[in-house]
Amino acid sequence: MATEVTIPNLGYTMTVAKILNWQKAVGDTVENGEILLEIETDKVNYGIESPASGVVKAILAKVGDEIPVGGLVAIIGKPDEEIDVRSYQKEKKEPPVPEKVQAAGKKEILPPVVPAAGGRVFASPLARKIARTKQVDLSRVMGSGRSGRIRMADVEKYILEGRPRKLEPTSSIGPVEVAEVIPLTTMRRTIAQRLAQSFHDAPHFNLCMEVDITEAKELLEKAIPKKAEGRLEVKLSLNDLFIKAVAVTLRDYPLLNARWKGDQVEVLRDINIGLAVALDNGLIVPAMERADQKRLWQIAKERIDLVERARQGRLTLPELERGTFTVSNLGMYDITFFTSILNPPQTGILSIGKTVDRPVVREGAIVIRPIVQMSLAIDHRVVDGAVGARFMQDLKQGLEKPGLLL
Amino acid sequence: MSRKVTIIGGGPGGYPAAFILAQQGVQVTLIEKDKLGGTCLNRGCIPTKVLLEASHVLRQIKTAQRMGIRVKEVDVDYSILRKHKDNVVESLVKGVEKLCEARKIRVVKGTGVLETLQSIQIRESGEAIKGDAVVLATGSVPAKIPVPGADGPGVINSDQALSLVQVPPSMVIIGAGYIGLEFAQIFHGLGAKVTVLEMLPQALPNEDQDVANELERALKQEGIQVLTEVTVKEISGKEGRKKVNYAAKGQDHTLESALVMLAVGRRPNTEGLGLEKAGVKTERGRVVVNPFMETSAPGIYAIGDAIGGIMLAHVATAEGHTAANHILGKRHPLDYKAVPRCIYTYPEAASVGLTEAEAKKKYGEILVGRFPLQASGKARIVGGSGFAKVIAEKQYRGIVGVHLVGPHVTEMIAEAAAVMNLECTGEELAHTIHPHPTISEMIMEAAMAVEGYRIHSL
Numbered sequence: 067m068a069t070e071v072t073i074p075n076l077g078y079t080m081t082v083a084k085i086l087n088w089q090k091a092v093g094d095t096v097e098n099g100e101i102l103l104e105i106e107t108d109k110v111n112y113g114i115e116s117p118a119s120g121v122v123k124a125i126l127a128k129v130g131d132e133i134p135v136g137g138l139v140a141i142i143g144k145p146d147e148e149i150d151v152r153s154y155q156k157e158k159k160e161p162p163v164p165e166k167v168q169a170a171g172k173k174e175i176l177p178p179v180v181p182a183a184g185g186r187v188f189a190s191p192l193a194r195k196i197a198r199t200k201q202v203d204l205s206r207v208m209g210s211g212r213s214g215r216i217r218m219a220d221v222e223k224y225i226l227e228g229r230p231r232k233l234e235p236t237s238s239i240g241p242v243e244v245a246e247v248i249p250l251t252t253m254r255r256t257i258a259q260r261l262a263q264s265f266h267d268a269p270h271f272n273l274c275m276e277v278d279i280t281e282a283k284e285l286l287e288k289a290i291p292k293k294a295e296g297r298l299e300v301k302l303s304l305n306d307l308f309i310k311a312v313a314v315t316l317r318d319y320p321l322l323n324a325r326w327k328g329d330q331v332e333v334l335r336d337i338n339i340g341l342a343v344a345l346d347n348g349l350i351v352p353a354m355e356r357a358d359q360k361r362l363w364q365i366a367k368e369r370i371d372l373v374e375r376a377r378q379g380r381l382t383l384p385e386l387e388r389g390t391f392t393v394s395n396l397g398m399y400d401i402t403f404f405t406s407i408l409n410p411p412q413t414g415i416l417s418i419g420k421t422v423d424r425p426v427v428r429e430g431a432i433v434i435r436p437i438v439q440m441s442l443a444i445d446h447r448v449v450d451g452a453v454g455a456r457f458m459q460d461l462k463q464g465l466e467k468p469g470l471l472l
Numbered sequence: 473m474s475r476k477v478t479i480i481g482g483g484p485g486g487y488p489a490a491f492i493l494a495q496q497g498v499q500v501t502l503i504e505k506d507k508l509g510g511t512c513l514n515r516g517c518i519p520t521k522v523l524l525e526a527s528h529v530l531r532q533i534k535t536a537q538r539m540g541i542r543v544k545e546v547d548v549d550y551s552i553l554r555k556h557k558d559n560v561v562e563s564l565v566k567g568v569e570k571l572c573e574a575r576k577i578r579v580v581k582g583t584g585v586l587e588t589l590q591s592i593q594i595r596e597s598g599e600a601i602k603g604d605a606v607v608l609a610t611g612s613v614p615a616k617i618p619v620p621g622a623d624g625p626g627v628i629n630s631d632q633a634l635s636l637v638q639v640p641p642s643m644v645i646i647g648a649g650y651i652g653l654e655f656a657q658i659f660h661g662l663g664a665k666v667t668v669l670e671m672l673p674q675a676l677p678n679e680d681q682d683v684a685n686e687l688e689r690a691l692k693q694e695g696i697q698v699l700t701e702v703t704v705k706e707i708s709g710k711e712g713r714k715k716v717n718y719a720a721k722g723q724d725h726t727l728e729s730a731l732v733m734l735a736v737g738r739r740p741n742t743e744g745l746g747l748e749k750a751g752v753k754t755e756r757g758r759v760v761v762n763p764f765m766e767t768s769a770p771g772i773y774a775i776g777d778a779i780g781g782i783m784l785a786h787v788a789t790a791e792g793h794t795a796a797n798h799i800l801g802k803r804h805p806l807d808y809k810a811v812p813r814c815i816y817t818y819p820e821a822a823s824v825g826l827t828e829a830e831a832k833k834k835y836g837e838i839l840v841g842r843f844p845l846q847a848s849g850k851a852r853i854v855g856g857s858g859f860a861k862v863i864a865e866k867q868y869r870g871i872v873g874v875h876l877v878g879p880h881v882t883e884m885i886a887e888a889a890a891v892m893n894l895e896c897t898g899e900e901l902a903h904t905i906h907p908h909p910t911i912s913e914m915i916m917e918a919a920m921a922v923e924g925y926r927i928h929s930l
Contacts, residue, residue, distance in 0.1 A: 190895030192870040199868070212804065218870065218895050 068149050069118035071140040073133050076107055076383050081203055082132045083107050090122045108256040111379035118142045123149045189216035196221045206259055253348040264410040269446040272405045273454045275462055277438045282307055282468045305395055306366040311464045311471055312393055312416055313337045313358035319457045321449045323390045325411040331448050340389030343376040350376050351409055353389030403439040413448045417441045476603035478592050480584035483510020485776030485788030486609030487568055492796035494575040501601050502577050503584035508568040511611050512785040515631045520654055522557040524816045527661025548662055550639050586746035589771055605771045605799050612738035612777030619704050626711030627732045640664050640730035644716045646704055648675035650815045652735035657817045660696045667697040667727055680827035686877045690819055707732055740778045763805030765795035782811050810892035814882040819858045822885035825873035825892055828863055837866035841921030843914045845878045847929045850909040854879050860914035864922045869898045884912050898922035
């Protein structure tokens with residue numbers, strides 16, 4: 067019996083996957099559970115394991131192909147098994163297409179229309195059809211119809227404005243030569259869409275403050291690096307303390323640990339701190355689960371693991387989707403102060419700059435103290451200024467007297 | 473303090489707007505110089521449909537013999553028919569008055585003139601009515617043509633045609649739009665010899681060619697003469713013995729008839745409203761508005777025939793709705809993509825969206841699904857001729873136009889309008905279960921043809 071290898075559904079917003087590489091070729095022997103190919107989705111790179119042991123009988127998708135969820139990419143069979151690959155290519159490569167569509171002539175790949183996480187997408191049949199044909203995720207399209215229903219014009223506008231357009235010289239001083247055209251990766255496109263939408267939809271405001279981390283630094287210096295499960299030596303960093311302090315402080319501010327959902331606000335039970343991790347080709351925000359309940363050592367261990375796997379593209383979807391509040395730290399780049407764009411649908415994001423020794427006034431005298439500048443960006447639809455300010459005040463107190471935190 | 477809105481014109485645009493506003497606590501003053509209900513109730517939709525209904529019933533009686541129903545003698549007492557028509561109109565006007573009363577709308581009889589942006593003066597009484605917003609819903613009047621003798625005796629328009637005391641023996645109707653064709657059938661049914669003259673190559677120049685051809689054929693079969701591509705040069709003679717000189721294919725002809733009726737369209741009724749002084753922009757007599765019905769003057773809205781466009785009662789109502797919503801802070805621009813158009817002749821015609829020619833021009837490649845009325849079981853029972861035609865653009869098979877000719881199609885077109893408003897494709901319409909036996913099945917069958925298959929046609 068031949069076994070089919072299909073593109074798994076890895077998350078709510080996933081509609082297609084791009085084939086990154088094949089670890090096996092036709093004729094290779096493969097074990098059940100062995101990585102067969104790697105795919106790229108809008109969020110992660112993911113290795114697809116062989117569902118059976120046997121021989122790769124056929125590979126039905128090339129590197130670079132975009133295959134919808136459920137689409138057939140390979141067939142595994144017994145070494146001596148005869149398989150008519152053509153029958154698979156015809157019948158199975160594309161997900162079942164309704165008969166009448168075929169009757170009208172053209173075959174179309176119709177990935178399923180996915181609803182936005184936690185909600186139904188209201189869209190006209192025509193809007194849905196265009197979205198399927200053009201592979202538009204309707205959950206990203208703003209509806210202009212009654213009650214936000216997505217109409218044809220909305221999808222067309224989205225395609226026109228939300229997708230890269232051909233570069234054409236527009237400058238009056240003459241055409242500028244394009245050195246290179248870089249097609250958007252799925253990740254780049256997702257970042258662009260989500261952040262543009264966040265910036266456009268969520269009225270941001272920023273609250274800024276300075277934190278004196280003299281005591282925090284002393285505390286960390288006293289901590290001795292711990293050995294964790296063999297090879298990794300865990301060393302506490304300031305960042306771990308920031309994560310812990312933010313998570314603990316959030317307990318008293320449920321509205322900052324919440325999601326904007328259009329006509330309601332969802333306050334989240336767990337406090338999962340997302341860590342903005344820069345990659346060569348993008349940005350990814352894996353989240354640490356229930357960080358408020360974890361000890362500092364545990365936070366450090368998990369942070370190191372998350373960042374490392376983020377760089378290797380080995381994160382799981384839950385790790386990427388569970389964040390409830392984000393912390394972004396650009397201290398290592400000598401940035402002393404910055405603000406961030408909200409990571410939708412979260413309500414808050416804390417931006418942390420580089421620790422700088424500054425002259426400050428303490429008890430009437432000028433002294434040198436390590437100072438960190440932080441800014442909190444908030445979605446004003448959910449939270450008002452005073453609430454954010456109180457959160458910052460509590461966070462400052464926690465960080466300046468870290469003994470109380472731990 | 474609640475807001476105040478003044479509406480000029482109590483027709484099918486003005487009074488629904490008044491009702492929506494009043495229900496939201498707005499103090500509404502509705503100014504009407506004649507009777508509530510406007511052209512639609514008093515001089516348009518309603519009275520013409522009473523007369524057409526009579527002519528349909530008469531036709532049914534005359535054709536009842538095929539079912540073995542023997543009818544000895546039929547004649548029409550036009551004075552009773554007129555009274556019936558007036559009763560229907562009167563009861564509906566009363567209904568609107570009652571609804572105004574129940575909604576505490578102040579109805580002022582008189583002619584409203586814009587004084588300032590917030591103030592309207594009643595010309596007759598001099599009263600000034602102030603408010604936060606004004607809605608102009610002054611409607612339209614029958615248009616004239618610049619032909620010698622067009623304002624002579626015995627030349628009537630649709631208003632006067634409805635108040636004729638007796639049926640003329642013969643009549644020339646100039647203009648083969650829906651008004652001309654409906655009146656042609658009314659007077660033909662009542663015994664007049666009717667000739668319709670149309671300047672353009674097709675009757676119903678704005679409608680789908682198949683629709684126009686089918687109606688023209690049916691009307692001619694009944695004995696109504698329809699001449700297209702003719703130019704009326706002069707109207708002369710006295711009432712009862714009118715002469716219409718016209719040119720067709722380079723040759724001059726003369727028609728004689730008792731009366732001549734002009735059915736050459738309607739023009740916005742916007743004169744003497746004080747528009748210019750208030751800064752309300754107009755374009756060839758029609759008030760210019762944006763998709764929310766706002767005019768160029770702040771706080772002044774205009775709706776209905778006064779803004780031109782599609783001059784139909786239900787469009788005026790939708791525009792009234794849009795303006796009222798905008799005044800209430802709800803911004804829903806009006807989309808004219810799915811406006812149904814009905815012609816109440818026999819057979820009836822009803823359309824929504826683009827004609828085949830318009831669709832071809834707009835989309836290039838289109839799919840047209842047709843279904844002949846003769847293939848419908850129910851149509852065999854009730855008789856009549858016609859068809860259903862569903863037009864879809866080829867790329868996504870979104871429905872862009874539906875055209876129906878046949879019995880009861882004016883009652884059926886709302887389905888197509890709903891389907892277009894919801895942006896359905898041929899697939900949704902073809903897979904909507906239609907009741908059997910009904911004439912509505914032909915819409916489904918035509919949609920199936922768009923999707924590439926057929927059940928009851930080849």
